[in-house]
Amino acid sequence: MCQEREQISLELVLFEKKVVRQQAGLVLDAMVTDFERATGPWHAEWVALPEAFGYAAGALHQARFMLGGLIVDPRRMAKNLAMTHGLIVAEAVMMGLAPLIGRNEAHDLVYDACRLAIETERPLLEVLLETPAVAGQLGPEKLRALTAPANYLGAAPAMVDRVLAGR
Secondary structure, eight states, X not given: OTTOSSHHHHHHHHHHHHHHHHHHHHHHHHXXXXXXXXXXXXXXXXXXXXXXXXXXXXXXXXXXXXXXXXXOOHHHHHHHHHTTTTGGGHHHHHHHHHHHHOHHHHHHHHHHXXXXXXXXXXXXXXXXXXXXXXXXXXXXXXXXXXXXXXXXOTTHXXXXXXXXXXX
């Protein structure tokens, strides 16, 4: 479609990933051969490994092509994140609350807050701040930190830094 960018490259990456995954299954299945006969799994490896490497290389080529045209629009990203009313970081809040009150209780409280945020079309942070069982445990500062999507990136920044350093 006209509005989509590099969709064919993405489709190829997804297809090639499936082929590589299937070849991994063949190699794993070939391990059984060691127990059945002394010839080892190399016959299957002759088929699986070159094909897997070829498709993996193709996927990397398509990914590089696709990402080469990537346009990052921080304003649009923030708008898209805002559409969730903060629900995208509900797990971070739950995991921040769990050590204090237990995982099940934290899950139930955050789940109820998410439901209320959806029903009232309000930001999750606002609802959480009005929930004494949550706000009383974490406090406003911690809640603001837990509900900021930029704080919920995990290892992604370190991974990007490693890739960029290797250029």
